[in-house]
Amino acid sequence: MSDSGIRRAGAGENDQYDYIVIGAGSSGCAVAGRLADQPGVTVALLETGPDDHHYTVWAPVGVAKLAVKENPRNYGYHTAPQPALNNRVSFQPRGRGLGGSSSINGMVYIRGHRNDYDRWAQLGCRGWSFEEVLPYFRKAEANGRLPNGRDDAFHGAHGPLHVCDQRTLNPFSRRFVDAALQAGMRLNSDFNGQHQEGVGLYQVTQYNGERWNTARAYLHRGDATDASFSGGRDALAVLTGTIALRIEFDGKRATGVRVLRDGVTRSLHARREVVVCAGAFNSPQLLLASGIGPGEHLREMGIDVVHDLPGVGENLQDHIDITIKKAVPTADLYGYSWRNIVRMIPELMRYRRDRTGMFASNIIEAGGFTRSQAGLTEPDLQFAFILALVGSRGKNAGKKAPPGYSCHATNLRPKSRGVVRLRSRDMREAPLIDPRYLSVESDMDNLVTGVRLIRRIFAQPALAQAGGRELMTDDFGPGEGDEHAIRAYIREHADTLFHPVGTCKMGVDELAVVDPELRVRGVEGLRVADASVMPTLIGGNTNAPTIMIAEKAADLIRAAVH
């Protein structure tokens, strides 16, 4: 692993590029890779963290190690204390290094509901309705399910992002799907097809049993050992260990980026544009540190105002989520017991031999979408069935959980809105993150329904026959469970599902940070293109939608010069 140092990559180490892309995460790799594929164009991709050539990244089960606490590939942020969560501080994993959060995420491939994008268009985001973004989802995707390698109405066969079914299905994932059917849900074999609702098996961003992060997809051209990091492209310089400290301006025009690398600070010049892809926490942080944001906050932090843009850092939205857990003493699930540890030895050999078995699993193989009440136009709850007991994270991580399973219920469209602000002008410091989870009381309501539905699914024969003991729900009492006790449980245990968005929102209103072409309003030569531009949270996991945004951004940027 190399955390610092520019690796030679085509365009090599220069002071000038046509485009400078900041952040090599889900979006940044895609934007930079696509731009660099144009003839005669040079691109620099700046990334604070290290490369992604590490077994914890490409072996899917590595997610259990990478996601739960701070490490060289995970910033491991923490929120401000959350009043509605009994003042708990929430651990916020964020990927650091090539691939960004796509290198540490759960690999679940979900696009959200078509209505989500139609709503973006209704909010004034012209060009972002479902029919208009679907071609970009398909362009990105190489779905292993397509017979004859031909695109169909919903899926792409030839994009750089591999999407496939799980190679080895855990028997408990099958049990979960059967139990949900027994509880009355319907089967859905493609959550990204015509309908989202139902229960089934998730497709994952993997290929041949290995994680397919965006670095592998868009930079390395599939080669896990790509020493150039750029897939050998002459036009693309991939600069790891390089932190963008601030965007530089000439008046209101972005002209380049001030960077810190190997302890040396210097400026890189962008002949055409700077594209910020630093994610929902760091993109607003970088704009603020560069003098773009609410004037009062900037002055308070001693930063010269380049442009007073009140929406920067506002509108933080995240999926709040509650988990029910059941301890089950079996070696088919993940957890710590002698039996489970012994089981892992042949599983490791199996993975090394043919990339199948328990090491090839993302541990989240099954799930589904449902409506918490009749009359809703689309599902408002998502389930994710985990083949382990979800343990503590962040500063509290480390306690070894026994084998078991868990199920998340996620409120897909919470109304609570939070904020990202600066604690310091220095980009090496963590920003202040305050999601204000459950600050709108009604955000709790569908989680209560979610808890009840999970327990109903757990009680069906397909899962109940496996035995085990539900944890921490004794207070609920019999049947549906006491609502007061369930609400208290949610306050004590609800947490993020890791999908922050919206802090540089796209739109046409006062608080919009970028316009529908992703240009930062009020300045020139600067765009934001990552999860932070989503005006509203989509109903599902956010990796595929972020990659869709990047694909569209690359087209918008290319179109601007023609």
Ligand SMILES: Cc1cc2nc3c(=O)[nH]c(=O)nc-3n(C[C@H](O)[C@H](O)[C@H](O)COP(=O)(O)OP(=O)(O)OC[C@H]3O[C@@H](n4cnc5c(N)ncnc54)[C@H](O)[C@@H]3O)c2cc1C
């Ligand atoms: C633990 C976890 C599990 C998840 N599971 C799933 C899942 O199963 N399915 C799904 O669809 N989504 C999942 N997500 C969410 C999804 O991965 C994110 O929404 C998506 O990756 C966001 O992409 P991004 O490009 O906006 O940001 P990121 O991918 O986070 O990329 C931002 C990049 O910018 C870099 N950067 C930041 N600041 C600077 C700077 N100043 N200079 C240089 N570089 C900088 C960072 O190091 C990082 O590499 C998960 C996320 C996490 C954290």
